[in-house]
Amino acid sequence: xxxxxxxxGGNVNPSEDNMSLKRTLSATSPLTLRIVAQxxxxxxxxxxxxxxxxxxxxxxxxxxGTQGTLKxxxxxxxxxxxxxxxxxxxxxxxxxxxPGLIEKANGLHGxxxxxxxxxTDSGGFQMVSLVELSEVTEEGVRFKSPYDGKEILLxxxxxxxxxxxxxxxxxxxxxxxxxxxxxxxxxEEAMHRSIRWLxxxxxxxxxxxxxxxxxxxxxxxxxxxxxxxxxEMTRRDVPGFAIGGLSGGEEKDDFWRMVTLSTDHxxxxxxxYLMGVGYxxxxxxxVALGCDMFDxxxxxxxxxxxxxxxxxxxLQVKQKMYAKDFQPIxxxxxxxxxxxxxxxxxxALFKSDTAAMHHITIHNVAYQLxxxxxxxxxxxxGRFPEFIQAFMKRLFSSRDRYPGWAVDALAxxxxxxx
Numbered sequence: 001x002x003x004x005x006x007x008x009g010g011n012v013n014p015s016e017d018n019m020s021l022k023r024t025l026s027a028t029s030p031l032t033l034r035i036v037a038q039x040x041x042x043x044x045x046x047x048x049x050x051x052x053x054x055x056x057x058x059x060x061x062x063x064x065g066t067q068g069t070l071k072x073x074x075x076x077x078x079x080x081x082x083x084x085x086x087x088x089x090x091x092x093x094x095x096x097x098x099p100g101l102i103e104k105a106n107g108l109h110g111x112x113x114x115x116x117x118x119x120t121d122s123g124g125f126q127m128v129s130l131v132e133l134s135e136v137t138e139e140g141v142r143f144k145s146p147y148d149g150k151e152i153l154l155x156x157x158x159x160x161x162x163x164x165x166x167x168x169x170x171x172x173x174x175x176x177x178x179x180x181x182x183x184x185x186x187x188e189e190a191m192h193r194s195i196r197w198l199x200x201x202x203x204x205x206x207x208x209x210x211x212x213x214x215x216x217x218x219x220x221x222x223x224x225x226x227x228x229x230x231x232e233m234t235r236r237d238v239p240g241f242a243i244g245g246l247s248g249g250e251e252k253d254d255f256w257r258m259v260t261l262s263t264d265h266x267x268x269x270x271x272x273y274l275m276g277v278g279y280x281x282x283x284x285x286x287v288a289l290g291c292d293m294f295d296x297x298x299x300x301x302x303x304x305x306x307x308x309x310x311x312x313x314x315l316q317v318k319q320k321m322y323a324k325d326f327q328p329i330x331x332x333x334x335x336x337x338x339x340x341x342x343x344x345x346x347x348a349l350f351k352s353d354t355a356a357m358h359h360i361t362i363h364n365v366a367y368q369l370x371x372x373x374x375x376x377x378x379x380x381x382g383r384f385p386e387f388i389q390a391f392m393k394r395l396f397s398s399r400d401r402y403p404g405w406a407v408d409a410l411a412x413x414x415x416x417x418x
Contacts, residue, residue, distance in 0.1 A: 030169070031212045031239040033271055039384045042413040043263060043290035046379040049271055051117045051169040052210055053109070056084045058271070059287045059375055061278070061368045062119060062295040067092050068102075068112040071300055072354075072361035075114050081335070081366050082373075084116055085169070087295050090162050091123035091154065095147055099165035107167025119295070120168035122159045122201075124177045124216075125276075136176060138193065156200035160213075164206050172242065173201040175216040180248035180255075187220035190245075194218045195232045202236065214273060216244040217262055221254045230265040240271040243291070247276035252405035256289065260412060263290030280309070280371060284391055285409050287375055288384070294372075299364035304357045306350050309367040311394045315343070317360065322347045335366035385415050392417055 032050040039045065049056040063070050063078065066089040070078060078086065088108050093099070105111040108118055124141070135142045140155030159174040174197050176190035198215050205213050215233045219225035233241065243262045246255050259274060266272050271292050277283060278296020286294070299309060306318040308329045315322075315329055328338035329346070337346075337359040349356035378387035388410065396402050399417060407417055 029212075029239060030208075030210045031271075033240075033269060035268075037380045037382075039288075039379050040382070041385045042288040042410075042415060043260075044287045044375075044379050044384050045290070045292070046376045047271070047292060049292070051085070051212070053115065053117045053169055054084060056117060057373075057376055058292040059283075059372050059379075060085065060293055061283065061372045062087050062293065063300065063365050063368070064089075064295055064297045065112070066297075067096075068108060070361070070365070072303065072358045073300070073365065075112055077336075077362060078365070079114075079116065081362070082369055083365070085119060086114070086116075088118055088120045088166060088168065089123075090120050090159060090166065090172075091125075091143075093120075093166060094123065094154075094162040095145060095152075099162045103165040103167075107165070109167060117170070118166075118168040119170040120163050120166050120172065122163070122172040122174040122216075123154050124159075124172075124175045136193075138196075140174070156197040157204040160201050160204040160206075164211065167207075168211060170212045170214055170240070171205070172214050173198045173216055175218055175244055177218075177245065178220065180220060180246055180250040182220065187222060188225055191218045191220070191225050191229045195229065198233060198236060198238075202238065212239040214238060214240040214242050214271075216242045216275070217266075218245045219258075220245055221250055221258060223258070223261055226258060226261055227265065230262060234265070234267055238270075240273060241266050242273040242275050244275050246274070247282075247296075252403065253408065256285065256405055256409035256412075259286055259291065260289045260409070266290075278368070280368075281392075281395060281403065281406055283368075283371065284375060284388060285406050287379075288388065288410060288413050288415065299368050300361050303360040303364045306356070306360065308346075308360050309364045311391075312397070313395060317343055317346045317356070318350050319347075329360075329363055330367075333363065333366065333370070335363050335370075337363040337366075388415055389418055 030052050034048040035045055036048055037046045047058045049058055062085050064087045102108055102111045140153050142153050144151055156174040163171040175194040178186055178190045215238045217229050219229045263272055273293035274286050274291040276296055277294045278298035283294055306316055308315045308317055310330045322343040325343040327343055330338055341359055346356050378384045402417055
């Protein structure tokens with residue numbers, strides 16, 4: 001297997017192809033992407049993403065802090081786990097406490113006392129999650145507030161204005177979001193509107209010198225619409241691109257095909273963000289398909305139900321079988337929870353104290369970050385296909401249990417599972 005470029009300062013005779021992919025943006029740009037290594041078998045790559053507050057090592061999983069915090073974990077704990085970037089929600093933060101107050105606190109960084117990078121979504125996802133409270137027109141999305149019932153209009157300009165006040169390192173365009181299970185004319189309408197709204201978002205951004213605006217590729221499960229959207233949006237000189245409109249209940253065979261179609265057409269010198277993906281197998285497969293960035297509420301949400309993520313799947317600490325089990329959640333995990341607490345303790349605590357959710361949340365976030373660190377290291381060391389084989393065997397125990405979609409997706413990038 002061809003040797004991978006050494007991480008950080010190795011410069012081991014990178015090929016002309018690799019050199020051509022490396023790009024330093026102009027002095028006015030607040031983002032630089034440096035490709036550190038590329039897998040010679042799959043489409044996976046390891047990058048250094050330089051943002052205003054710090055560098056981010058990709059592939060990266062970004063925990064979701066909807067209203068300026070991850071539920072069940074403090075900012076200091078998140079920093080101690082090595083998180084380099086997390087998310088905030090423009091819709092919810094815009095509703096309360098509001099952009100004016102946050103701006104007075106020197107943006108969301110100051111408000112939540114977070115020294116590393118932040119990505120804010122546009123508020124567009126609420127078109128799906130709050131569909132019964134919203135109406136989409138060319139002007140924007142009109143919502144009825146779930147807090148006080150008041151009607152508000154979230155336009156592309158308003159979304160960017162709120163995100164400018166939040167001061168995030170990466171802002172997302174407002175896109176016209178439809179469920180991935182929707183078909184017909186509405187999907188094409190949403191795709192074209194998302195392109196028009198991207199132009200309005202670009203024009204509305206008051207801080208292009210310190211806030212990066214990412215475009216969001218739409219088109220549903222229709223390959224031709226996806227290609228049309230990719231063709232149009234990549235003509236715009238935005239710092240990065242997201243793959244949107246997936247992970248909403250569609251068949252996994254459709255999901256991975258839209259992901260790989262998108263990475264095939266996205267510019268290699270810019271970051272590729274696959275929105276709403278957080279299951280371990282999805283992360284590993286989609287790194288192989290060429291994605292750099294991921295986010296999902298899954299690890300924190302599932303923790304609140306007593307589900308701890310482990311390399312062999314999940315461990316349900318509320319089950320009676322763990323009442324006298326004095327092992328940590330994962331004997332190989334070095335997170336604060338696994339260092340200090342047993343399964344028996346967490347099982348007992350879950351019956352009486354919400355601190356159990358806190359401890360499992362710490363573990364789950366650590367699991368996701370450690371997984372992506374291991375993926376990156378395997379790419380840099382030129383052994384990512386071997387990593388995939390070992391990962392899948394540990395997670396599913398035997399080949400006959402591998403998800404068919406994952407087998408097909410990996411085969412498309414030259415990895416035949418054993």
